[in-house]
Amino acid sequence: MNPIIVTTRKVMKAIGITLMLCLPVEFAQAEDALAGFWQHESNPVWLAMQPNEGVAIMVRNDDRPDRVGFKVVTDLVETGKANQWSGQVFAAQLGEYRDATITLKNENRMALTVKVGFVRRTVEWQRVDAVPDGSTAE
Numbered sequence: 001m002n003p004i005i006v007t008t009r010k011v012m013k014a015i016g017i018t019l020m021l022c023l024p025v026e027f028a029q030a031e032d033a034l035a036g037f038w039q040h041e042s043n044p045v046w047l048a049m050q051p052n053e054g055v056a057i058m059v060r061n062d063d064r065p066d067r068v069g070f071k072v073v074t075d076l077v078e079t080g081k082a083n084q085w086s087g088q089v090f091a092a093q094l095g096e097y098r099d100a101t102i103t104l105k106n107e108n109r110m111a112l113t114v115k116v117g118f119v120r121r122t123v124e125w126q127r128v129d130a131v132p133d134g135s136t137a138e
Contacts, residue, residue: 036048038128062134098115
């Protein structure tokens, strides 16, 4: 066999292996960017974003404590665009899950957008280090 072809195949194989090894690192970094606790922009509601599990779980809701543990987001996956995920978000007014886009505006600000027909609603969330306990909430 031609030595150039053999060398080219070895180089291509090495590049392929390198790319496969790098992709999980990039994926893990993107997941890390979204993972953590987030507080609703205007309501006393906190979520735990768990992109490695494909969900967001309500971890505190001062107005509706019975909803703690509820999966607010399911089927959470990266879209292929930087800092963007898609998933199914529970629309309480409709009583069902709807398609949504989750975008990191920066490392501490997340926008969750749901579109129903011609109507689009975006709710912003602020990253927090921890969820406050009930006695310290404002």
